Amino acid sequence: MAKLTINNMPVEVEEGTTILQAAKKIDINIPTLCYMQNFEPIGACRVCLVEVEGMRDPVASCSTPAAEGMKVHTNSRSARDARKMVVELLLSEHQGDCQLCDRNEDCELQRLARDLGIKLIRYEGEKSRRIVDESTPALVRDSAKCIGCRRCVTACNLVQGIGSLFPQGRGFKTYIGPAFGNPLNSVTCVQCGQCAAICPVGAISEKDQIDDVWRALDDPSKFVIVQTAPAIRAALGECFDYKPGTIVTGKMVTALRKIGFDAVFDTNFTADLTIIEEGTELLSRLKKALVDKDKNVALPMFTSCSPGWINYAEAFFPDILPNISTCKSPQQMFGAVAKTYYAEKIGRKPEDIVVVSVMPCTAKKYEAQRPEMNSSGYQDVDIVLTTRELGRMIRQAGLDFDQLEDGAMDSPLGISSGAADIFGNTGGVMEAALRTVYEIVTGQDFPFPKLHVTPIAGLEGVKEASVKIETTVPEWAFLKGVEVKVAVAHGLSNAKKLIEKIKAGEASYHFIEVMCCPGGCIGGGGQPRQTNDEVRNARISALYREDEGKKLRKSHQNPDIKKLYDEFLKTPLGEKSHQLLHTHYHAKKKV
Amino acid sequence: MKDGKCTCACNENVSESELFERLDKVLLEYQDKPGGLIPILQYAQAIFGFLPENVLKYVSTKLNKSYSEVAGVVSFYSFFSTHPRGKYLIRVCLGTACYVRGGKEILDAVKKELKIEVGETTPDRLFSLEIGRCFGACGLAPVLLINENVHRRAKPSKIAEILGAYKGGTGDEQ
Numbered sequence: 001m002a003k004l005t006i007n008n009m010p011v012e013v014e015e016g017t018t019i020l021q022a023a024k025k026i027d028i029n030i031p032t033l034c035y036m037q038n039f040e041p042i043g044a045c046r047v048c049l050v051e052v053e054g055m056r057d058p059v060a061s062c063s064t065p066a067a068e069g070m071k072v073h074t075n076s077r078s079a080r081d082a083r084k085m086v087v088e089l090l091l092s093e094h095q096g097d098c099q100l101c102d103r104n105e106d107c108e109l110q111r112l113a114r115d116l117g118i119k120l121i122r123y124e125g126e127k128s129r130r131i132v133d134e135s136t137p138a139l140v141r142d143s144a145k146c147i148g149c150r151r152c153v154t155a156c157n158l159v160q161g162i163g164s165l166f167p168q169g170r171g172f173k174t175y176i177g178p179a180f181g182n183p184l185n186s187v188t189c190v191q192c193g194q195c196a197a198i199c200p201v202g203a204i205s206e207k208d209q210i211d212d213v214w215r216a217l218d219d220p221s222k223f224v225i226v227q228t229a230p231a232i233r234a235a236l237g238e239c240f241d242y243k244p245g246t247i248v249t250g251k252m253v254t255a256l257r258k259i260g261f262d263a264v265f266d267t268n269f270t271a272d273l274t275i276i277e278e279g280t281e282l283l284s285r286l287k288k289a290l291v292d293k294d295k296n297v298a299l300p301m302f303t304s305c306s307p308g309w310i311n312y313a314e315a316f317f318p319d320i321l322p323n324i325s326t327c328k329s330p331q332q333m334f335g336a337v338a339k340t341y342y343a344e345k346i347g348r349k350p351e352d353i354v355v356v357s358v359m360p361c362t363a364k365k366y367e368a369q370r371p372e373m374n375s376s377g378y379q380d381v382d383i384v385l386t387t388r389e390l391g392r393m394i395r396q397a398g399l400d401f402d403q404l405e406d407g408a409m410d411s412p413l414g415i416s417s418g419a420a421d422i423f424g425n426t427g428g429v430m431e432a433a434l435r436t437v438y439e440i441v442t443g444q445d446f447p448f449p450k451l452h453v454t455p456i457a458g459l460e461g462v463k464e465a466s467v468k469i470e471t472t473v474p475e476w477a478f479l480k481g482v483e484v485k486v487a488v489a490h491g492l493s494n495a496k497k498l499i500e501k502i503k504a505g506e507a508s509y510h511f512i513e514v515m516c517c518p519g520g521c522i523g524g525g526g527q528p529r530q531t532n533d534e535v536r537n538a539r540i541s542a543l544y545r546e547d548e549g550k551k552l553r554k555s556h557q558n559p560d561i562k563k564l565y566d567e568f569l570k571t572p573l574g575e576k577s578h579q580l581l582h583t584h585y586h587a588k589k590k591v
Numbered sequence: 592m593k594d595g596k597c598t599c600a601c602n603e604n605v606s607e608s609e610l611f612e613r614l615d616k617v618l619l620e621y622q623d624k625p626g627g628l629i630p631i632l633q634y635a636q637a638i639f640g641f642l643p644e645n646v647l648k649y650v651s652t653k654l655n656k657s658y659s660e661v662a663g664v665v666s667f668y669s670f671f672s673t674h675p676r677g678k679y680l681i682r683v684c685l686g687t688a689c690y691v692r693g694g695k696e697i698l699d700a701v702k703k704e705l706k707i708e709v710g711e712t713t714p715d716r717l718f719s720l721e722i723g724r725c726f727g728a729c730g731l732a733p734v735l736l737i738n739e740n741v742h743r744r745a746k747p748s749k750i751a752e753i754l755g756a757y758k759g760g761t762g763d764e765q
């Protein structure tokens with residue numbers, strides 16, 4: 001233990017604790033920019049400088065260990081001046097067209113300048129070089145706004161293990177981006193947007209498609225419908241300064257209706273549908289393996305809801321593509337069902353229907369424009385907005401979010417179970433699947449307290465659980481006595497660890513859920529900034545509350561799903577399902 | 592390599608696949624060593640004369656590193672070049688001592704004589720021009736290096752003569 005004082009207040013911390021962490025312990029806030037929770041500090045930005053008595057120069061508190069007897073001042077003249085100078089230097093390079101930037105009023109650099117009371121930038125000189133990269137469907141990068149903090153590099157290399165972004169060159173000309181400053185589509189990028197979610201300034205953002213939505217809404221010949229992913233309701237409030245973890249489903253529905261959508265639906269509906277299709281697929285794979293003794297059955301089966309994960313598997317683990325469920329993601333299933341089943345119901349042609357989706361995810365923008373995603377003959381999903389874009393759109397529409405009454409989703413694609421709500425968090429898809437598969441196989445109630453499979457909940461990177469099948473209905477008798485083993489990973493580095501463990505024969509499972517982003521979709525690349533573990537936990541508990549508050553909590557009990565099969569699809573994994581709800585994957589070369 | 596022999600291909604006629612075989616030997620020696628990337632890139636540059644894209648992508652695949660990371664290292668060090676270099680690489684020192692003793696004028700004279708800028712190669716592929724940051728010969732400033740030859744106390748007026756000798760094939764004897 002080390003005893004020290006910070007601003008004359010005594011604090012005792014364990015060896016190896018940094019000054020920044022020690023200060024936090026006694027509620028002293030030191031501003032930071034490059035610092036990232038859960039990762040080794042890199043000390044790149046120097047914004048967290050503090051004064052330590054006896055040291056000649058201010059030190060970076062994020063990377064200086066607190067030591068016995070240290071006297072730290074975070075708010076002395078010299079500490080404040082040092083930080084101010086650092087931020088002034090950052091501002092002198094930064095091409096800040098703040099009023100035109102989508103980070104206006106949501107920018108950490110702007111906030112720092114305000115908090116430090118900067119009124120004048122004393123330094124003049126060269127500005128950062130501007131390269132605007134719009135080469136991918138999901139992301140836009142503007143190097144002129146980049147302040148070189150390297151948070152995106154950490155997100156891309158360490159959180160996700162992709163490595164599309166890396167510092168290029170040296171000194172003032174250092175450019176954070178793909179190899180040799182080439183566009184992002186020249187290297188492997190899964191489009192997860194974790195770089196955009198962590199960027200403190202407007203250097204990396206989602207590709208804004210709000211105008212495309214307004215254009216569709218303005219076109220009288222179009223019937224424009226919207227679907228919202230489970231994770232949106234737990235985060236959209238943050239765009240309007242609500243506390244993380246505030247559920248705003250009702251206000252969101254009203255806002256969408258007031259914006260002018262012809263029908264407001266729920267991706268949750270097709271999350272329930274996914275459970276039926278994917279659950280049936282799992283059971284049929286198990287049957288082929290256990291009863292037919294088919295050696296070519298690919299097990300374990302992986303979930304397929306997360307487009308960043310699909311992009312990752314296609315490039316990094318093409319050999320496991322047969323193991324990934326052929327189910328389209330709920331977003332894509334929704335588009336396919338909307339332009340066929342629903343189109344028929346309302347007597348519209350698929351080409352007149354515009355499907356807009358609101359997703360916590362940037363990779364969904366990529367997924368929507370995959371050429372194979374056009375089951376009705378037209379693109380399943382036309383436009384994808386992130387949670388942040390919806391927040392901006394609500395402002396553009398002049399709506400006072402706080403004053404909106406609660407609305408309810410339209411029918412028939414708006415009814416969903418609580419199992420669908422938890423699709424938005426790590427472990428949720430697996431839990432939802434287990435609730436349904438268990439009941440189909442055993443004919444008995446799912447035996448977990450509050451229906452939660454706690455071993456696979458929470459922010460641990462890789463989680464596992466098993467469910468013993470004690471009794472079965474006659475159809476699934478072959479599963480009697482089988483211990484169904486499942487695993488859950490979130491964040492692609494964790495997914496990699498899990499896959500490598502399986503490949504090395506150190507673990508074996510029947511079913512695996514992978515979500516690309518840490519925490520699952522609630523921590524997606526399109527969610528309000530900034531997402532840290534406290535925010536992730538708050539959003540996750542919000543979804544569990546939403547789930548627990550529903551009477552309908554199991555996908556197979558959703559009456560509108562039953563109706564969809566009776567009236568249209570007929571049977572899970574049937575011909576229509578295959579045509580509309582399933583897809584295939586392509587191995588890609590990793591760069 | 593181990594015996595100190597240069598594997599540079601500039602004077603021999605060898606196929607690309609043979610060059611890759613040489614690179615494979617380097618990779619075998621270094622790919623599992625921590626910090627192996629930089630020596631691998633140094634040898635790769637010696638083998639191929641420069642670091643072409645396909646070589647860098649090959650190295651990144653073999654080392655299980657992203658192409659962006661490998662490119663980040665290559666673009667950080669001025670020693671590495673992603674463009675073919677001339678037979679003679681001229682490096683004019685602009686370190687402190689050389690700079691104050693007229694290194695900049697030497698550089699200008701070379702540029703004028705060869706009609707190329709820093710980072711470029713003459714159309715006849717004879718000369719490439721780079722700047723250096725101290726070769727540890729400050730007492731001899733200003734210095735320029737042409738391949739391994741150190742030209743000390745250089746004068747702008749002598750540049751044409753020095754380069755002329757290389758053009759005539761007797762440069763190495765200077």
